[in-house]
Amino acid sequence: MDTLSYKTISANKATAQKEWVLVDATDLVLGRMASEVAKILRGKYKANFTPHVDCGDNVIIINAEKVKLTGKKWTDRVYLRHTGYPGGQREMTPEQMMKKSPERFIKKVVKGMLPKNRLSDKVIGNLYVFAGAEHNMQAQQPKQIELTNLNK
Template identity: 65%
Template sequence: MDTLSYKTISANKATVQKEWVVVDATDQVLGRLSAKVAKLLRGKYKPSYTPHVDCGDNVIIINADKVILTGNKWTDRVYLNFTGYPGGQKKTSPAELIKKGEAKLFNRVVKGMLPKNKLGAQLLRNLYVYAGSEHPHAAQQPKTIDINSLK
C-alpha cells in the first residue's frame, strides 16, 4: 500500500474556500444560535478545517431583533466590562445591548465563543448582523441555510 498518498492536507490562505451564508434568527435561542454561528465562522463544519487559518464562512444574520432568550435572561443576565481604572467596572444586560443595536449583542455573545487571539478578532469581522430581513450583500450570492439542521 502506498503510504505517501495519505498525507494530511493543511489549508492556507490561498487554498481556503470561503462562502457567504445567510442565517435567519427568527425565534432562535441566542446562545444556541451563536454557538452554531461561531462554528460556521471558524470553519469547523468543513472537511478542510485548519485551526490556525481563517477557513470559515462569512455569516449574515437576518431578523436579529426576533431572537429569544429563555427565562428572565433579558434583564437578569449581567455582562461585565472593565476599563482598567479603579471603579471602571460597567454592567450591562442583553436588553440594554439590543437597544444599542442587535449587532452589539451578537458580537458580544459570538466573540466569547471564538479564540481569544488575533485569529478570533479576524473571524469576528466575517459576521454581519441585521435587524430586518434585508441585507446589502446580495452581490455575494449568499446561500440560505437552516441553522437547526447543523449539530
C-alpha cells in the same frame, strides 16, 4: 509504496474555499444560534478544516432583534465592562444592550463562543449582523441555511 500519498494536506489562506451563508435569527435561542454560527465561522463543518487557518464561511445574520433568550436572562444576566478610570465599572443587561445596538450584542455573544486567540479577531470579521430583514450583501449571493438542520 509511495509515501507522498499519505501526507496530510492542510488548508491555507489561498486554498480555503469560503462561501457566504445567510442565517435568519427570528425566534432562535441566542446561545444555540451563536455556537452554531461560531462553528461555521471557524470552518468546523468543512472536510478541510485546519485549526490555525481562517477557512470558515462568511456569515450574514438578519433579524437580530428578533432573537430569544430563555428564562429571565433578559433582565437577570449582567455584562460587565470597565472604562479604565477608577470606579469605572459599568454593567448592562441583555435587554439594555439589545435596545442600544442589537448588532453589537449578537457579535459580542458570537465572539464569546470563539477561541481566545489572534485568529478569532480575524474570524469575527467574517460575521455581518443586521437588525432587520434587509441587508446590503446581495452581491455575494449568500445561500440561506437552517441552523436547526445543520447537525443532522
